[in-house]
Amino acid sequence: MSILFEPVRLGELELANRIVMAPMTRSRADQHGVPTAEMVEYYRQRASAGLIVAEGTAPSASGLGYCRTPAIYSPAQIAAWKAVTDAVHAEGGLIVLQLMHVGRAASAHNKPAGAATVAPSALRARTQLFTDTAGMVDTDEPQALSPHDIEQVIEDYRQAALNARQAGFDGVELHCTSGYLPMQFMASGSNRREDQYGGSVENRVRFPQQVLAAMASAIGPGRVALRLCPGNPFNDIDDEDPLATAVALCKAAEPMGLAYVHIMRSPLAELDAFALAQRHCSNGLILNDGFDGESAQAALQAGQGDAVSFARHFIANPDLVERLRKGLPLARFDRKTLYSPGPEGYSDYPLAEAVAP
Numbered sequence: 001m002s003i004l005f006e007p008v009r010l011g012e013l014e015l016a017n018r019i020v021m022a023p024m025t026r027s028r029a030d031q032h033g034v035p036t037a038e039m040v041e042y043y044r045q046r047a048s049a050g051l052i053v054a055e056g057t058a059p060s061a062s063g064l065g066y067c068r069t070p071a072i073y074s075p076a077q078i079a080a081w082k083a084v085t086d087a088v089h090a091e092g093g094l095i096v097l098q099l100m101h102v103g104r105a106a107s108a109h110n111k112p113a114g115a116a117t118v119a120p121s122a123l124r125a126r127t128q129l130f131t132d133t134a135g136m137v138d139t140d141e142p143q144a145l146s147p148h149d150i151e152q153v154i155e156d157y158r159q160a161a162l163n164a165r166q167a168g169f170d171g172v173e174l175h176c177t178s179g180y181l182p183m184q185f186m187a188s189g190s191n192r193r194e195d196q197y198g199g200s201v202e203n204r205v206r207f208p209q210q211v212l213a214a215m216a217s218a219i220g221p222g223r224v225a226l227r228l229c230p231g232n233p234f235n236d237i238d239d240e241d242p243l244a245t246a247v248a249l250c251k252a253a254e255p256m257g258l259a260y261v262h263i264m265r266s267p268l269a270e271l272d273a274f275a276l277a278q279r280h281c282s283n284g285l286i287l288n289d290g291f292d293g294e295s296a297q298a299a300l301q302a303g304q305g306d307a308v309s310f311a312r313h314f315i316a317n318p319d320l321v322e323r324l325r326k327g328l329p330l331a332r333f334d335r336k337t338l339y340s341p342g343p344e345g346y347s348d349y350p351l352a353e354a355v356a357p
Contacts, residue, residue, distance in 0.1 A: 011222030011259025047093030056100025065106025085168030103181030179235025189238030
């Protein structure tokens with residue numbers, strides 16, 4: 001049997017196989033950040049994955065920034081997510097929630113009234129994002145978080161971890177890449193602070209370190225994880241030494257005994273993110289970016305990680321695990337419907353058996 005289909009334990013998480021569904025923003029929540037019935041079906045269809053990492057979800061109203069993305073701070077949001085986790089568990093699956101505070105990568109058009117856009121420093125991200133009401137717009141000018149504000153954001157994450165468990169999730173994953181709030185603190189280009197959260201690399205990783213510690217204290221470290229992509233420039237992120245930053249975060253997280261580190265291949269040719277994680281993380285490792293079944297199996301056999309996550313292949317192949325097991329061809333997804341509302345290009349992709357000649 002291929003190592004892909006062997007069980008593995010990551011912290012408190014017992015995966016039936018090593019094929020993980022990566023978190024993917026698909027913009028199918030309602031305007032209040034509440035998961036929809038379409039999301040229940042979408043995740044249910046993919047429950048054969050050893051682990052589903054549900055899409056980036058805001059821990060607070062200020063953490064929202066894109067249109068139709070979910071959150072988990074209100075009773076309605078928690079109840080709607082419970083329908084998702086119940087459906088996945090009924091199929092024998094395992095599911096954790098990725099917590100994603102977008103920080104300055106936001107527009108007020110996509111936030112509830114009164115929700116602030118915040119960041120470590122008052123520096124606007126030089127990028128645009130889509131809104132349903134105004135089309136493409138520049139990101140907001142953010143407010144710099146005060147030390148008291150930072151304490152509140154950390155508390156928001158801690159409560160979000162508790163809310164996730166109340167909603168039936170098996171754990172949480174902290175989104176520490178793609179130019180969102182933790183990475184805004186970590187990167188020298190977006191963090192110009194002169195207090196304990198700025199300056200040295202040890203200070204700049206203090207915020208994600210404290211968030212992880214707070215969530216671990218709330219639900220147990222074996223149900224908490226982080227996602228990292230060293231050198232990712234997305235959302236106008238610039239860091240003077242991404243290797244040193246990633247190493248510092250891994251070293252800060254190492255003593256906590258987290259469930260896993262979800263490590264993405266670095267876009268920098270000179271930076272081997274998988275080797276970095278192997279060297280500095282004794283937690284479980286989930287590898288991500290650009291894998292197919294054959295390369296995933298080879299990476300696991302070579303001891304590079306404990307599991308491999310797939311994003312694009314899970315979009316059009318709800319039965320990806322079965323297709324890889326049987327060597328069946330993989331369907332291609334429709335790029336035009338990645339973020340459009342409704343079931344088209346989301347929960348309507350057929351199983352392999354439905355398209356077999």
